[in-house]
Amino acid sequence: MGMFDGLNPKQREAACAGDGPLLILAGAGSGKTRTLTYRIAYLIAEKHINPMNILAVTFTNKAAGEMKERVAALVGPDADRMWVSTFHSACMRILRSNISLLGYDDRFTVYDTDDQKTTMKNVCKRLNIDTKRYKERTILSEISSAKNELMDESGYEKYVLNDFSKTVYARAYREYQETLRKNNAVDFDDIIMLTVRLFDEFPDVLERYRERFKYILVDEYQDTNTAQFELIRLLADKYKNLCVVGDDDQSIYRFRGANIRNILDFEEHYPEATVIKLEQNYRSTQYILDAANAVIANNRGRKDKKLWTDAGEGKKPVFNQFDTAFEEAEYIVSDIRHRNKMGTGYGSCAVLYRTNAQARILEERLIMAGIPYNVVGGVNFYSRAEIKDIIAYLKVIDSGIDDLSVRRIVNVPKRSIGNATLEKVLDYADARDISLFTAMCEAQDVPGLGKAASKIKVFTDMIGVLRAYRDNASIAELINKIIEMTDYEEYLKDQDEEKAEDKIGNVNELVSKAVAFCDGRPDASLSDFLEEVALVSDLDSADLTEERVLLMTLHSAKGLEFPIVYLAGMEDGLFPGYMSISSGDDEDIEEERRLAYVGMTRAEKELIMTCAKARMLRGETQFNPVSRFVTEIPSELVEGFVPGKKKKRPADDCYESDYPRRASSFSYAKKEEKPVKPVKALYTGTAGLESLGIKKGFQKAAEAAEPDYAVGDRVRHFKFGAGTVTALVREPRDYKVSVDFDAHGQKVMYASFAKLVKE
DNA sequence: CTCCTTTGTCTTTTT
DNA sequence: GACAAAGGAG
Numbered sequence A: 001m002g003m004f005d006g007l008n009p010k011q012r013e014a015a016c017a018g019d020g021p022l023l024i025l026a027g028a029g030s031g032k033t034r035t036l037t038y039r040i041a042y043l044i045a046e047k048h049i050n051p052m053n054i055l056a057v058t059f060t061n062k063a064a065g066e067m068k069e070r071v072a073a074l075v076g077p078d079a080d081r082m083w084v085s086t087f088h089s090a091c092m093r094i095l096r097s098n099i100s101l102l103g104y105d106d107r108f109t110v111y112d113t114d115d116q117k118t119t120m121k122n123v124c125k126r127l128n129i130d131t132k133r134y135k136e137r138t139i140l141s142e143i144s145s146a147k148n149e150l151m152d153e154s155g156y157e158k159y160v161l162n163d164f165s166k167t168v169y170a171r172a173y174r175e176y177q178e179t180l181r182k183n184n185a186v187d188f189d190d191i192i193m194l195t196v197r198l199f200d201e202f203p204d205v206l207e208r209y210r211e212r213f214k215y216i217l218v219d220e221y222q223d224t225n226t227a228q229f230e231l232i233r234l235l236a237d238k239y240k241n242l243c244v245v246g247d248d249d250q251s252i253y254r255f256r257g258a259n260i261r262n263i264l265d266f267e268e269h270y271p272e273a274t275v276i277k278l279e280q281n282y283r284s285t286q287y288i289l290d291a292a293n294a295v296i297a298n299n300r301g302r303k304d305k306k307l308w309t310d311a312g313e314g315k316k317p318v319f320n321q322f323d324t325a326f327e328e329a330e331y332i333v334s335d336i337r338h339r340n341k342m343g344t345g346y347g348s349c350a351v352l353y354r355t356n357a358q359a360r361i362l363e364e365r366l367i368m369a370g371i372p373y374n375v376v377g378g379v380n381f382y383s384r385a386e387i388k389d390i391i392a393y394l395k396v397i398d399s400g401i402d403d404l405s406v407r408r409i410v411n412v413p414k415r416s417i418g419n420a421t422l423e424k425v426l427d428y429a430d431a432r433d434i435s436l437f438t439a440m441c442e443a444q445d446v447p448g449l450g451k452a453a454s455k456i457k458v459f460t461d462m463i464g465v466l467r468a469y470r471d472n473a474s475i476a477e478l479i480n481k482i483i484e485m486t487d488y489e490e491y492l493k494d495q496d497e498e499k500a501e502d503k504i505g506n507v508n509e510l511v512s513k514a515v516a517f518c519d520g521r522p523d524a525s526l527s528d529f530l531e532e533v534a535l536v537s538d539l540d541s542a543d544l545t546e547e548r549v550l551l552m553t554l555h556s557a558k559g560l561e562f563p564i565v566y567l568a569g570m571e572d573g574l575f576p577g578y579m580s581i582s583s584g585d586d587e588d589i590e591e592e593r594r595l596a597y598v599g600m601t602r603a604e605k606e607l608i609m610t611c612a613k614a615r616m617l618r619g620e621t622q623f624n625p626v627s628r629f630v631t632e633i634p635s636e637l638v639e640g641f642v643p644g645k646k647k648k649r650p651a652d653d654c655y656e657s658d659y660p661r662r663a664s665s666f667s668y669a670k671k672e673e674k675p676v677k678p679v680k681a682l683y684t685g686t687a688g689l690e691s692l693g694i695k696k697g698f699q700k701a702a703e704a705a706e707p708d709y710a711v712g713d714r715v716r717h718f719k720f721g722a723g724t725v726t727a728l729v730r731e732p733r734d735y736k737v738s739v740d741f742d743a744h745g746q747k748v749m750y751a752s753f754a755k756l757v758k759e
Numbered sequence B: 001c002t003c004c005t006t007t008g009t010c011t012t013t014t015t
Numbered sequence C: 001g002a003c004a005a006a007g008g009a010g
Helices: A009-015 A032-046 A061-081 A087-102 A113-127 A136-148 A153-160 A164-182 A188-201 A203-212 A226-236 A286-296 A325-341 A356-369 A385-398 A403-409 A419-432 A436-441 A452-470 A475-486 A488-495 A497-518 A526-535 A578-582 A586-600
Strands: A022-026 A054-058 A083-086 A109-111 A185-187 A215-218 A242-246 A274-278 A318-324 A349-353 A373-375 A549-553 A562-567 A603-617 A620-623 A714-717 A721-730 A735-741 A745-750
Touching: A009 A032, A009 A274, A022 A032, A032 A054, A032 A061, A032 A215, A032 A242, A054 A061, A054 A087, A061 A083, A083 A087, A087 A188, A087 A203, A087 A226, A087 A526, A109 A113, A109 A188, A109 A526, A113 A136, A113 A164, A113 A185, A113 A403, A136 A153, A136 A164, A136 A188, A136 A226, A153 A164, A164 A185, A185 A188, A188 A203, A188 A226, A203 A226, A215 A226, A286 A586, A286 A603, A318 A325, A325 A349, A325 A356, A325 A562, A325 A603, A349 A356, A356 A373, A356 A549, A385 A403, A385 A452, A385 A475, A385 A488, A385 A497, A385 A526, A403 A436, A419 A436, A419 A452, A436 A452, A452 A475, A475 A488, A475 A497, A475 A526, A488 A497, A497 A526, A562 A586, A578 A586
Parallel strands: A022 A242, A022 A274, A054 A083, A054 A215, A109 A185, A215 A242, A318 A603, A349 A549, A349 A562, A373 A549, A562 A603
Antiparallel strands: A603 A620, A714 A721, A721 A735, A735 A745
């Protein structure tokens, strides 16, 4: 069978495995997507499965698009009839035709993170929840976790009975959910949870989809959360033709509910499962793989596997430490420029980092050096204010049920409709149980409005005109009409002359996106467009083919590969992040380590790791030691001096002896080490840290030690000088200390970072 | 009602 | 250090 000649024996075994549950453990760069694609092709071409009966699920739209394309290349247009989509868009499709069973209108909208936050703010106001004590974000993430665990508001209330500190969340959850329902909206997590509920409560619906999707394939299975797991389980339970592909070592989305146990316990869920391991790596050279293997080996409870390659040993990974983040960026940029002179294209280089904030300093240096680059991720295109404004207009034109959108645009641009007016209309709407927009249409009946009623009428009339206009115009034309009727460009210029140009550009970009969306599907409705927009991120459209250096977070880099990879900011406190260090939960550090593994295995030919001794973080200079992930690499596998590298120590008894020992944290060199200065010409030298009056070393943040000062004591801060302690509050992870500084006034800071010295 | 100033919070990561 | 939200003045 010629079709499968391009696969290695293991890949072929996986692609051509028989029916029943199948787990493909695919290490980084082992041809995972390729194997999955061929498996689908095998089902269609060899087993003559009707493509209609196949459901392939991925996490990103990009992955879905690529897979569909690749399958089409193998089996032809038949591929169009199968579902290849993300969890979210698959569920959206199911909900669109069935959500009325759950009591929602089938023209429901999807709230993004911003919308959720606004909603929660209103909820807190209504329930008199003190948002100083319970932040909207915290409440929302609690609700999100609950939904990822399939706990609806009633379930959560029961769960909370054992924990009174959480009753506030339970109240907020219920009110939040009611608000969403009133607005006929769902959030991201609802999309999955409601689909599961639909299947639970309506077995006939489930049965229909079970018959439809006789073959199910899931990519990146290690990133599924409980709700997604349950969804797949329900669908696959009848025929059990479930093929999942993943790598437990690349599970990096625990923070948003991914449950690594889903992949680790697959064989327990499906005892009859076939398991195939893909361990041959086609991406990197041996040194890089060895280094990555050495790091990930420090994690416990992983599926045993070891990547190998026949690509040759290649070059050793390189490590360099610098005095400041500025010098680090300088080095990376000059190294890229040097390589470019030697013939390496800019497009071959990628700089990966832990947090988006690190991009800025790198960008500055790249601009100065005149090197073309792209930053992937960061602020999502669709969450920019100007785009959200236009989308809100579209949503109101489309349905008007969604109060949130109405409130967003009612006074944008300024129409002299303020909060007081809005509150009156809102009261009127509440009393009658109608939507805000409907109430606004009856503004003349709303008591106490006075002149404001006519202002509202101008607005509702305009929406009316736009609605009429929509009926025989394309979406792009409609957007242009909105801009024209609202004088939106004028509004942007009034706001900020400088930024206006960019923003107008973005709005035009949205028009192009609308044109592209309608291209090839003339019957697409406004609702379809809005749905697409809700589920798409601009990560999906990132162009990786240009000859530009790419900057992105480690998370965004998953699934990609580059000849030259820089891992910047390899510092304990940044990567692994401060949060994961101080949480005291090993799982957190392990997740960060998997992230390091993902980063290292992106490199094909060369891996360059860098870090800085001092770095500006949250407005304060932080001094961090070399990342433990660097020190976990055996020195014979690294080029360059790793300071603070510990000697092997006798095993402590924290861990069972058959697990690799976790590297101990926060060991740092006691003696002064010479800074690595690979780029002598650029290195300007910095005064020693000590001269700034700072004690060297990283203060251990976990288990905050009680400060040796108390309220009323005189203390000294390295930057703010002398002051008096006015308050000392114990917080879960640290002491929060308030100091009244003689020269700088009142400051509140965390004790472990403030490094206050008692006088 | 709007504009301006001040204050506080934030930095993980995103479908 | 950046940006949003809240609060106060006109």
